[in-house]
Amino acid sequence: MLEVTDLDTFYGRAQILDGVTLRMDGGEVVALLGRNGAGKSTTMKSVMGLVRPARGRVRFLDRDITGRPSHAVCQMGLGYVPEDRRVFTELTVMENLEVGRQAPRDGVPEWTPERLFALFPNLAEMRNRPGGRMSGGEQQMLTIARTLMGNPRLILLDEPSEGLAPVIVEQMAQTIAALKTEGLTVLLSEQNLHFARMVADRAYIIEKGRMRFDGTMAELEANPDIRDAYLAV
Amino acid sequence: MGFYVAQFLTGLASAASLFLVASGLSIIFGVTRIVNFAHGSFFMLGAYLAYTIVQVLPHGILGFWGSVVAAALIVGVIGAAIEVLLLRRIYHAPELFQLVATFGVVLVIQDVTLWIWGAEDLVGPRAPGLDGAVRILGEPIPEYDLALIVIGPAVLAGIWLLFNRTRWGTLVRAATQDREMVGALGVNQSWLFTSVFFVGSALAGLGGAIQIPREAVSLLMDLNVIADAFVVTVIGGMGSVAGAFLAAVLIGELNAFGILVFPQITIVLAFLVMAVVLIVRPWGLLGRPEAPQRGAAGPLEAPLRAATGPAMAFAATVLALLAVLPWIADEFTLVLVGDILVFALFAASLHFIMGTGGMVSFGHAAYFGLGAYGAALVVKHLGAGMELGLLMAPVAAGIGALVFGWFCVRLSGVYLAMLTLAAAQIVWSIAFQWQDVTGGDDGLLGIWPAAWAGSKTVYYYLVLVLSAGGIYTLRRIVHAPFGYTLRAGRDSSLRVDAIGIDLRGHQWMAFTIAGVFAGLAGGLYVFSKGSIFPDTLAIPHSVDALIMVLLGGVQTLAGPVVGAVSFTLLEDWITRFDYWRIIFGAIILAICILAPEGIAGFALRLLPGRLTGRVEESAR
Numbered sequence: 001m002l003e004v005t006d007l008d009t010f011y012g013r014a015q016i017l018d019g020v021t022l023r024m025d026g027g028e029v030v031a032l033l034g035r036n037g038a039g040k041s042t043t044m045k046s047v048m049g050l051v052r053p054a055r056g057r058v059r060f061l062d063r064d065i066t067g068r069p070s071h072a073v074c075q076m077g078l079g080y081v082p083e084d085r086r087v088f089t090e091l092t093v094m095e096n097l098e099v100g101r102q103a104p105r106d107g108v109p110e111w112t113p114e115r116l117f118a119l120f121p122n123l124a125e126m127r128n129r130p131g132g133r134m135s136g137g138e139q140q141m142l143t144i145a146r147t148l149m150g151n152p153r154l155i156l157l158d159e160p161s162e163g164l165a166p167v168i169v170e171q172m173a174q175t176i177a178a179l180k181t182e183g184l185t186v187l188l189s190e191q192n193l194h195f196a197r198m199v200a201d202r203a204y205i206i207e208k209g210r211m212r213f214d215g216t217m218a219e220l221e222a223n224p225d226i227r228d229a230y231l232a233v
Numbered sequence: 234m235g236f237y238v239a240q241f242l243t244g245l246a247s248a249a250s251l252f253l254v255a256s257g258l259s260i261i262f263g264v265t266r267i268v269n270f271a272h273g274s275f276f277m278l279g280a281y282l283a284y285t286i287v288q289v290l291p292h293g294i295l296g297f298w299g300s301v302v303a304a305a306l307i308v309g310v311i312g313a314a315i316e317v318l319l320l321r322r323i324y325h326a327p328e329l330f331q332l333v334a335t336f337g338v339v340l341v342i343q344d345v346t347l348w349i350w351g352a353e354d355l356v357g358p359r360a361p362g363l364d365g366a367v368r369i370l371g372e373p374i375p376e377y378d379l380a381l382i383v384i385g386p387a388v389l390a391g392i393w394l395l396f397n398r399t400r401w402g403t404l405v406r407a408a409t410q411d412r413e414m415v416g417a418l419g420v421n422q423s424w425l426f427t428s429v430f431f432v433g434s435a436l437a438g439l440g441g442a443i444q445i446p447r448e449a450v451s452l453l454m455d456l457n458v459i460a461d462a463f464v465v466t467v468i469g470g471m472g473s474v475a476g477a478f479l480a481a482v483l484i485g486e487l488n489a490f491g492i493l494v495f496p497q498i499t500i501v502l503a504f505l506v507m508a509v510v511l512i513v514r515p516w517g518l519l520g521r522p523e524a525p526q527r528g529a530a531g532p533l534e535a536p537l538r539a540a541t542g543p544a545m546a547f548a549a550t551v552l553a554l555l556a557v558l559p560w561i562a563d564e565f566t567l568v569l570v571g572d573i574l575v576f577a578l579f580a581a582s583l584h585f586i587m588g589t590g591g592m593v594s595f596g597h598a599a600y601f602g603l604g605a606y607g608a609a610l611v612v613k614h615l616g617a618g619m620e621l622g623l624l625m626a627p628v629a630a631g632i633g634a635l636v637f638g639w640f641c642v643r644l645s646g647v648y649l650a651m652l653t654l655a656a657a658q659i660v661w662s663i664a665f666q667w668q669d670v671t672g673g674d675d676g677l678l679g680i681w682p683a684a685w686a687g688s689k690t691v692y693y694y695l696v697l698v699l700s701a702g703g704i705y706t707l708r709r710i711v712h713a714p715f716g717y718t719l720r721a722g723r724d725s726s727l728r729v730d731a732i733g734i735d736l737r738g739h740q741w742m743a744f745t746i747a748g749v750f751a752g753l754a755g756g757l758y759v760f761s762k763g764s765i766f767p768d769t770l771a772i773p774h775s776v777d778a779l780i781m782v783l784l785g786g787v788q789t790l791a792g793p794v795v796g797a798v799s800f801t802l803l804e805d806w807i808t809r810f811d812y813w814r815i816i817f818g819a820i821i822l823a824i825c826i827l828a829p830e831g832i833a834g835f836a837l838r839l840l841p842g843r844l845t846g847r848v849e850e851s852a853r
C-alpha cells in the first residue's frame with residue numbers, strides 16, 4: 001500500500017533522512033521507532049509532502065506521490081496526524097471535524113461525527129467547545145478524529161502517546177486497535193516501546209536518519225541488543 | 234440637538250464605505266498575511282466601474298444597484314486574477330517584498346485607470362429613489378446616507394454568516410491559524426487563497442461603488458483610502474471584521490465631530506487614535522495577540538560576513554571614482570550623483586533597522602523630513618548658517634526618533650510598521666498645517682549652502698564625505714556587538730531576553746540611530762535643493778525608501794546602496810514618459826518575481842562565494 005524507497009531529506013544543509021526505506025501492506029499496524037531527533041517525524045512529513053525529499057520515491061496505492069502537494073496526497077486517502085496536534089484552537093470541536101471532512105471513499109467505511117463520538121466519548125460532550133480550551137489528551141483525540149473525517153485508507157500517526165497520562169495512553173492503544181479492526185492501515189511513530197508492543201504488528205527502528213531494524217515485534221523482542229542500542233535512553 | 238444627531242448620522246454614513254474597504258483588507262491579511270497596498274486601487278476601480286456601468290444599464294433603482302453589485306463582482310475577479318498571476322508566486326518571499334509588489338500593482342492600476350477614464354474627476358449620478366432628504370429633528374438628512382447606514386451592518390452580518398455558517402468560512406478561519414495543517418487535511422490552499430482574495434477585493438470594490446453618489450470619482454482615491462483603511466484595520470485588529478466595523482464607526486464619528494471643534498485635526502485624528510489604541514492594546518480593539526503563524530516561515534537569514542579583500546577593493550574603486558567625478562562629469566551628473574549618495578544614506582539607515590533590527594518602518598521619511606526641516610528652520614528662523622543647520626538635522630531627527638521610537642519598539646511586525654506610518658503622518662500634518670513656522674504647503678525656500686560650499690563641486694564633496702562616512706559608520710555598527718545583539722533579537726527575541734539582554738532598549742537605540750542618519754541625509758538634501766516641502770514627509774517618500782531597500786535586497790549590506798542607485802537612476806529616466814507609473818510598476822513586479830532577494834542579493838547568488846565571503850557549500 002505504501003512504499004518508501006531511499007528517501008534523503010535535508011533541512012537547509014543538515015541531512016535528516018539518509019536512505020529511508022519502508023513498505024506497508026493494507027491492514028497492518030507498523031511502528032516506526034527511534035529516539036528524539038532520529039528522523040521519525042521527518043519521514044512522515046516527507047511522505048505527506050510537507051517537506052520535499054531531495055532524493056528517493058514515495059509510492060502510495062501504486063502511484064508515485066513524491067513531491068506532490070500535501071492536499072493532493074491527503075485526497076488520495078493518506079491521513080496525517082501531526083506530533084504537536086495542531087488543533088485549530090479558535091474553532092469548535094465540530095468545526096475542527098468539518099475542516100477534515102472529505103467525500104466518502106470506495107471500500108472505506110465512512111466516518112461521521114456521530115461514529116467518531118462513539119469512538120471518542122469524551123469529545124461528544126464538548127461539541128461546541130473551542131479547541132484551545134481542551135486538555136492535551138482531548139486535543140490528541142480531536143486531532144485523530146479530525147484526520148479520520150477524511151476517510152483515509154492509511155493514517156500516519158506521529159507520536160500519539162507523547163505527553164499523555166498513562167490512563168489516556170491505554171485508551172489510545174485501544175483506539176488504534178479499534179481502527180485496525182475497521183480495516184485501517186496505520187503507521188505510527190513512537191519512542192515508547194511499551195506502547196508499540198500493545199498495538200503494532202511490525203516495527204522499523206530509525207537512528208540518525210537510517211533504518212537500523214526491520215522485522216516483526218516478536219523479532220524485536222528476541223533481539224535485546226538492538227533494542228538497547230537504538231531505543232534505550 | 235438636531236444638528237448633533239445629523240452630524241452623528243453623517244459620521245455613520247461615511248463609516249459604511251470605510252468599513253467595506255477595511256473589512257476586505259482585514260480578511261485578506263488574516264488568511265494570506267499580505268498587507269495589500271493595492272486594496273485602495275480596488276476601491277478606486279469599484280468606483281470607476283460603477284460610474285461606467287450605471288450609464289450602460291437602464292436607469293432606475295435596479296440599474297443603479299445592479300451596477301454597484303456588478304462593479305464589486307468585477308473588482309473581485311480582478312483581485313482574484315492578481316492573486317493567481319502575481320501574489321501566488323511570492324507567498325514565500327519576505328513580507329515586505331509582498332508589500333512592495335502590491336505597491337507595483339498600485340502603480341500599474343493608476344496608469345491603466347488614467348488611460349481608460351482620463352485624468353478628469355467624474356461625477357456619478359444620484360441613487361434613484363434615494364436622491365432626496367428627510368428631516369430628522371428638523372435637520373435634513375440625505376436619504377442615501379440612511380441607506381449607507383443600513384448597508385454597513387447588513388454587510389457585517391453577511392460576512393459573519395459567511396465565516397461562521399459555511400464550510401468555506403470554517404476552512405478560511407482554520408487557514409488563518411495554520412495553513413499548512415489545512416493543506417495536510419486535503420484542502421487545496423491555493424484556491425482557498427484565491428477565493429479569499431475574490432471576497433476581499435469585491436468588498437473593496439463595493440466600498441468604492443457605493444461612494445459614487447457621495448464623492449467625485451478621481452485618481453487620488455486609491456492612496457487616500459488606503460491610509461484610512463490601514464488605520465481602521467489596525468485599530469480594529471488585523472483579521473477582525475467586527476473590529477474593522479467598530480473602528481470605522483469610531484473614525485467616522487471622530488471625524489464628523491472633530492471637524493466642528495478643531496478642523497485642522499481631522500487629517501491626523503485617525504492616526505492619533507491609532508497610536509493611542511496601539512499603545513494600550515497593541516493588537517487592536519478586537520484583534521488577538523499575534524501568535525507565531527504556522528507553515529509560513531520564510532527562509533532563515535544567513536549570517537552577515539565581514540567584507541572580503543575583493544569586495545573591499547571594489548568598494549575602494551567606487552569611492553575613488555566618486556572622488557574624481559568632478560573632473561570627468563558635468564554639473565547635471567554631479568547633482569544626480571549627489572542625490573544618489575543622499576538617498577543611499579537614507580536607504581542605509583532604513584536598512585539598518587529593517588535588515589539588522591528586524592523592525593519594519595513604513596514611515597522612515599519622517600526622520601529624513603525632520604532632519605531637512607530641522608536644518609531649514611534654524612536657517613530660516615534663527616538665521617543660522619549651513620554648518621549649524623547640518624548639525625541640527627541629525628539632532629532634530631534623532632530627538633523625533635527617540636520619542637516615536639519609545640512607542641514603536643513596544644510593538645512588532647505589521648503593528649510596528651503601522652505605528653511608524655502613524656508617526657510619519659503626524660509629522661507630515663504638522664509640517665502641512667503649521668503655516669507660520671513651516672510655510673505649510675508652500676514649504677520653506679532659499680535654504681542654500683554657506684558661501685564656501687556654494688559651488689556644486691564643493692557641495693558634492695561635502696555630500697560624498699558625510700554620506701559615505703554615514704554608511705561606513707552604520708556598517709561598523711552592524712558588525713559590532715551592538716549589531717550582533719540586534720540581529721540575535723531579530724531572529725529570536727525570546728532567547729535574547731532569556732540571556733539577560735534588554736532587547737527593547739537596544740531596539741530603541743537602533744531606532745534612534747537610524748533616525749539620526751536619516752536626518753543627516755535630510756539635512757544634506759535640503760541644502761542641495763534649496764527648499765523643502767511637506768511631500769518629503771509623506772507616505773510615498775517612505776515607500777520610496779522601502780523600495781530602495783527591497784530593490785537592493787534586505788539581506789545584504791550593500792543592498793540599500795545598490796537599491797538607491799538603481800531607484801534614483803530609474804526614476805530619473807522613467808518619469809520622462811507619460812505613463813511612467815505602469816513602467817515602474819511593471820519593473821517592480823518583475824524584480825519581485827524574478828529576483829526576490831533584490832538586485833544585490835541576485836548578483837551575490839551569481840558571483841562565486843569566494844568573492845562575496847559566503848561559505849562554500851561543503852560536501853557532506
